[in-house]
Amino acid sequence: MSAQNFLAQTQKNLKEQPWALYAGQVGVLVRYEVTRNLFSLRRVWVYFLAFIPVIFLIFRNLISRGHFDPAYIEEQTEGLAILVQIYYVRLAIFFACMGIFTWLIRGEIVQRTLHYQFLAPVRREVLIVGKFLAGAIVSIVLFEIAVLASFYLFYAHYGAAGRSYMFDGPGLGQLGSYLLVTALACLGFGSVFLALSLLFKNPIVPGAILLGWETLSPIFPSWAQHLSVTFYLKHLCPTTLATTGPLALFTVVAEPVAPWLAVFGLCCLALAVLILSCFLIRRTQIMYTAE
Amino acid sequence: MTENRQIVFNNVSKFYGEVLGVNRVSFSLDPGITSLVGPNGSGKTTLMNLLTGLIKPTQGTVHVFGLTPNDPVHFYRLVGYCTQFDSFPPGVTGYNFIYWPLRLHGFPAEQAAKLTAEALDRAGMAQVAKRKIAGYSKGMRQRIRLAQSIAHHPSVLVLDEPLNGLDPMARAESIALFEALAKQGMHVIISSHILEEVDRISDRVVLMSSGYVVAEGQIREVRREVRDHPMQVLVRCSNAARLASAAFELDHVVEAKILADGQSVLVRTRDVEQFYLLLNKVVSTGLVDVDTVAPADDDVNSIYQYLIGSDGSPT
Numbered sequence: 001m002s003a004q005n006f007l008a009q010t011q012k013n014l015k016e017q018p019w020a021l022y023a024g025q026v027g028v029l030v031r032y033e034v035t036r037n038l039f040s041l042r043r044v045w046v047y048f049l050a051f052i053p054v055i056f057l058i059f060r061n062l063i064s065r066g067h068f069d070p071a072y073i074e075e076q077t078e079g080l081a082i083l084v085q086i087y088y089v090r091l092a093i094f095f096a097c098m099g100i101f102t103w104l105i106r107g108e109i110v111q112r113t114l115h116y117q118f119l120a121p122v123r124r125e126v127l128i129v130g131k132f133l134a135g136a137i138v139s140i141v142l143f144e145i146a147v148l149a150s151f152y153l154f155y156a157h158y159g160a161a162g163r164s165y166m167f168d169g170p171g172l173g174q175l176g177s178y179l180l181v182t183a184l185a186c187l188g189f190g191s192v193f194l195a196l197s198l199l200f201k202n203p204i205v206p207g208a209i210l211l212g213w214e215t216l217s218p219i220f221p222s223w224a225q226h227l228s229v230t231f232y233l234k235h236l237c238p239t240t241l242a243t244t245g246p247l248a249l250f251t252v253v254a255e256p257v258a259p260w261l262a263v264f265g266l267c268c269l270a271l272a273v274l275i276l277s278c279f280l281i282r283r284t285q286i287m288y289t290a291e
Numbered sequence: 292m293t294e295n296r297q298i299v300f301n302n303v304s305k306f307y308g309e310v311l312g313v314n315r316v317s318f319s320l321d322p323g324i325t326s327l328v329g330p331n332g333s334g335k336t337t338l339m340n341l342l343t344g345l346i347k348p349t350q351g352t353v354h355v356f357g358l359t360p361n362d363p364v365h366f367y368r369l370v371g372y373c374t375q376f377d378s379f380p381p382g383v384t385g386y387n388f389i390y391w392p393l394r395l396h397g398f399p400a401e402q403a404a405k406l407t408a409e410a411l412d413r414a415g416m417a418q419v420a421k422r423k424i425a426g427y428s429k430g431m432r433q434r435i436r437l438a439q440s441i442a443h444h445p446s447v448l449v450l451d452e453p454l455n456g457l458d459p460m461a462r463a464e465s466i467a468l469f470e471a472l473a474k475q476g477m478h479v480i481i482s483s484h485i486l487e488e489v490d491r492i493s494d495r496v497v498l499m500s501s502g503y504v505v506a507e508g509q510i511r512e513v514r515r516e517v518r519d520h521p522m523q524v525l526v527r528c529s530n531a532a533r534l535a536s537a538a539f540e541l542d543h544v545v546e547a548k549i550l551a552d553g554q555s556v557l558v559r560t561r562d563v564e565q566f567y568l569l570l571n572k573v574v575s576t577g578l579v580d581v582d583t584v585a586p587a588d589d590d591v592n593s594i595y596q597y598l599i600g601s602d603g604s605p606t
Contacts, residue, residue, distance in 0.1 A: 018364065021364065021397050024397055025395055025397065028391070028394040028395050029395070032391055036380070036382075040382075042381075111378060111380070111381065112376050112378035113378055113379065113380050115345055115372075115374060115376060116380070116392060116439075117395075118344070118345060119343065119345070119367055119370070119371075119372050119392075120363075120367055120392050120395040120396060121363055121364045121365070121366070121367035121368050121395070121396055121397070122363060122364075122367075122395055123363055123364065124363070283347075285345065285346040285347055286340065286345035286346060287307065287346065288376065
């Protein structure tokens with residue numbers, strides 16, 4: 001078959017697909033999965049990961065009431081950067097996505113309920129997209145709220161100076177960047193964990209390897225750093241955190257990536273991993289006893 | 292999509308690593324009730340999982356009305372499968388267990404609700420639909436799975452041990468439902484260990500042992516193919532001794548036994564058609580009045596015993 005024929009056939013196939021049905025099925029899956037994941041006791045630990053810094057900041061503000069010196073407002077910026085870049089991106093979102101996204105398929109296998117969805121007239125690719133979107137919505141909603149609340153709690157108690165920093169100064173720009181970083185982290189890690197759950201019976205071990213990869217990526221060659229989610233996120237953060245400790249000795253400084261390229265690169269990474277997940281789910285068989 | 296309404300297994304094999312699931316299975320099924328019969332581990336569930344696309348064949352093809360699971364949108368509208376897996380999504384109610392899959396089928400909310408109510412009603416689960424499935428008894432869980440598998444009005448209904456855990460009343464209701472569905476032109480494929488009930492409702496049988504199809508077809512046809520075991524015919528008549536002596540004159544009659552009531556003869560013959568001809572002749576002479584003639588071993592239970600044996604190994 002010539003390339004032209006192949007292209008024509010592909011176009012014809014795409015036109016013949018019932019896209020409206022697929023969209024409806026994705027909508028149903030998203031509603032069902034979001035309800036199951038967002039409002040579930042099983043997900044309490046994800047709430048904990050997302051909101052423990054918020055609780056800590058509330059206590060800090062209560063204890064230090066009236067003792068906030070506007071001279072230290074710049075320090076809050078670094079505190080926020082550490083919270084988002086180190087705690088949220090490298091720890092909380094990472095582990096939350098591991099819990100949420102690996103459970104989307106692997107959890108169904110463990111609970112022996114995946115066959116119900118395989119027996120519905122749904123393309124398995126649609127199933128993956130629906131579940132991924134549901135996981136993305138759950139994780140993004142939780143962590144965006146947490147980052148937003150943290151941002152407010154960092155600056156709100158500085159009174160007029162804090163408000164000025166937030167609304168007239170660099171505050172809103174920082175917030176926008178961190179919200180974008182949070183969303184992209186959820187999409188990036190989410191897609192990777194979804195694929196890992198289809199590749200491995202126990203995704204904890206590859207998850208730990210991924211954590212090591214993401215942590216050690218600054219010392220990798222420049223090209224290898226491009227295969228890390230945090231590499232792209234780092235270039236979107238408004239504040240650069242210096243690498244400290246023994247890791248700093250081996251850090252390889254990769255060429256900076258333009259913000260639009262970082263967003264595009266991360267979206268491409270997520271899309272590529274999602275396509276891989278679609279291939280993997282197509283070959284998945286229901287053999288619970290072998291799992 | 293072709294117009295044929297057959298289910299076709301074409302040289303299908305399934306291996307789980309080095310373990311045989313089923314081997315070189317080829318047959319086709321017409322509408323009606325088909326029973327898969329065989330001992331544990333004979334490959335019944337594997338065959339059902341292959342048919343419904345939950346597992347893929349190592350070799351060969353399975354077509355349902357010309358479709359394969361590679362076209363899930365059309366395929367799974369045709370097929371309903373009540374599996375043996377006694378597991379449910381956590382926290383789900385009976386109603387939602389049926390309603391959400393119907394929404395995935397593409398039914399609008401109102402129609403999905405209507406179909407859900409209808410399925411619950413047919414399975415006798417309407418009263419408890421709002422309760423969580425976690426609180427159901429085994430029989431109720433069985434029936435809610437059955438309700439889900441029929442809710443979208445499939446043309447092919449596959450039921451893996453659907454009578455397990457049901458009390459006699461629920462069992463009778465389920466069997467009546469299967470018969471009604473088959474009368475509507477559906478394929479109803481059942482695996483069951485309860486041979487008496489299978490025998491009563493089945494149009495045809497597929498006997499399996501150690502991953503192989505030992506025999507398949509209409510029960511009487513299968514029985515006739517079992518030539519190692521002469522067929523048994525029970526005749527109740529006015530003169531049992533006379534009939535027995537006439538039967539003994541035929542070469543193919545192996546045994547003619549007068550039963551304790553003195554009015555019945557159990558004949559074992561290798562050619563049942565010839566025996567029936569003899570019976571006609573005897574009756575036409577007027578020496579013997581025949582009350583009833585009934586095959587004594589052309590049921591699933593006997594075929595199972597003859598072909599597979601009571602220990603589950605093929606004979």
